[in-house]
Amino acid sequence: DIQLTQSPSFLSASVGDRVTITxxxxxxxxxxxxxxxxxxxxxxxxxxxAASTLQSGVPSRFxxxxxxxxxxxxxxxxxxxxxxxxxxxxxxxxxxTFGQGTKLEIK
Amino acid sequence: QVQLQQWxxxxxxxxxxxxxxxxxxxxxxxxxxxxxxxxxxxxxLEWIGEINHSGDTNYNPSLKGRxxxxxxxxxxxxSLKLTxxxxxxxxxxxxAGGYTNVDGFDYWGQGTLVTVSS
Numbered sequence: 001d002i003q004l005t006q007s008p009s010f011l012s013a014s015v016g017d018r019v020t021i022t023x024x025x026x027x028x029x030x031x032x033x034x035x036x037x038x039x040x041x042x043x044x045x046x047x048x049x050a051a052s053t054l055q056s057g058v059p060s061r062f063x064x065x066x067x068x069x070x071x072x073x074x075x076x077x078x079x080x081x082x083x084x085x086x087x088x089x090x091x092x093x094x095x096x097t098f099g100q101g102t103k104l105e106i107k
Numbered sequence: 108q109v110q111l112q113q114w115x116x117x118x119x120x121x122x123x124x125x126x127x128x129x130x131x132x133x134x135x136x137x138x139x140x141x142x143x144x145x146x147x148x149x150x151x152l153e154w155i156g157e158i159n160h161s162g163d164t165n166y167n168p169s170l171k172g173r174x175x176x177x178x179x180x181x182x183x184x185x186s187l188k189l190t191x192x193x194x195x196x197x198x199x200x201x202x203a204g205g206y207t208n209v210d211g212f213d214y215w216g217q218g219t220l221v222t223v224s225s
Contacts, residue, residue: 001169034211043201043215044152050210087152091209095167096142096154 002026002090006099012107017078021102023071023088032092035064035073038101039084047086048073078104109134113202113216115187119223125189129202129216136160136183140208143176143187146218147198155200157208158185192223 003026013019023033031051036044046055048064051071061076075082083106088099115127129141137160145153156166158176166174170189178185189196200219203212 032209036211043203043218044212045215046211046213048211053210055211055213089152089154089211091211094165095169096157098152098154100151 001095002029002093002097004088004090004097004099006086006088006102009100009102011102011104013078013104014107015078015080019075019078019104021073021086021088021104023066023073023099025069025071025090028068029090029092031067032090033064033066033071034089034091035062036087036089037082037084038087044087080106109139109204109214111202111204111214111216113200113219115200115219115221117220117222119192119221120225121193121223122191123223125192125196125200125221125223126186127200127202127219127221128184128186131183131185131204136180139204139206139214141176141178141185142203142205142212144201144203144212145196145198146201150198153198155187155189159208192221194223197221197223 005024007022033051035048038044052064063074085101085103087101110132113129142157143155156176158164173190175188202216204214205212
């Protein structure tokens with residue numbers, strides 16, 4: 001199985017900050033990576049797919065980059081509604097796997 | 108707009124079979140790949156498996172042959188069965204769908220908490 005390691009696991013930031021979350025794959029996955037946002041008690045919401053393609057309806061302050069084994073999710077200017085947990089997922093091979101999550105908290 | 112609604116038993120005893128169904132409203136059922144994912148505090152998000160409208164499936168080997176995903180195209184529904192459950196199968200189970208099987212899951216059900224306890 002391909003393992004995905006996110007860093008950091010916890011992140012404390014303020015409204016207006018620029019934040020970056022990293023996802024590293026245990027082997028190359030080309031650009032078959034998705035990012036999700038999850039709020040408590042809710043299902044995850046797709047933010048980005050194919051490493052850098054913004055899902056329809058997602059604000060442009062979210063962006064993704066990377067290929068191979070290292071990927072990043074960047075939020076350019078944090079808004080109050082962005083405080084949540086973020087997960088990466090690889091779709092290069094089976095079984096599909098997720099990172100352990102990054103919890104973004106208000107400083 | 109595609110919407111997913113899921114249902115099934117929320118409390119099971121060890122060795123019983125977990126059974127969940129997900130109904131798809133809106134969109135074209137045959138255009139999507141349909142998956143089940145679960146989330147427990149100890150293991151985070153775990154992909155269980157997927158199916159397409161033709162019934163082609165892929166499963167997570169970690170579930171060691173206990174899982175079956177099926178589809179009923181006449182009702183725009185797909186289902187999950189997980190046999191011989193234990194406390195380790197306690198989790199929130201989500202159904203989800205994606206237009207392709209490599210671009211993530213666009214649509215999610217509301218989630219069902221399944222607790223396995225004697």
